[in-house]
Amino acid sequence: MTEVVLTVNNPVGLHARPAKVFVETVRAYKSTVTIQNLSRPQTKEVPVTAFNLLQIGVRQGHQIRLRASGEDEAEVIAALTKLVEENFGE
């Protein structure tokens, strides 16, 4: 299992287009990826899907923890980290 904690800094958070890019990135790999919004303690660790991303309400400044399991877990975490750190290209 590979894990990373990141701060989301883009203005809209993990919604709309960024959420879609996030889901598509996960889809491109074989590993299973979960996300937890550490800034909303009432939300749970959930698989990365469009619905779940809307549900956990990640806003600008929130901390997320990503966990990946599978043969390409390091690669998918690296790709997602890059997306978040580059603010989804926005």
Next chain:
Amino acid sequence: MIGLLIVSHSARLAEGVQEFVGQIGGDQIPVVAAGGASDGSLGTSVERILAGLEQLRTADGILALVDLGSAVMSVETALEHFSGPPVQISNAPLVEGAYLAAVEASNAEATLEQVAAAALQARELTKVYE
């Protein structure tokens, strides 16, 4: 590839949802707006819906997202005159359903059933935390 048909009583609302989904999905997903009555006033039009379905003819399946009441009846009537790919009418709320459907449909391998199921999740969405 699954196509989305946006049916609303307001032509501008349908076009707005199309615009919203288009900005999310880019050009990956065919999304067609079929809102308003035949003369462009508020209402729904079997002709407009049928024209929209025809535009999506090359898709493997079509998910119709509707707003209220007669939008469903108009789609059902249009379907009686349409012999293209399979069509499902979604029970999902229009905007949220269209968004979730678009993200699912951006996977070219997604089936109509998968896109329809993704849209339907919108009914369970929590927007505001107490």
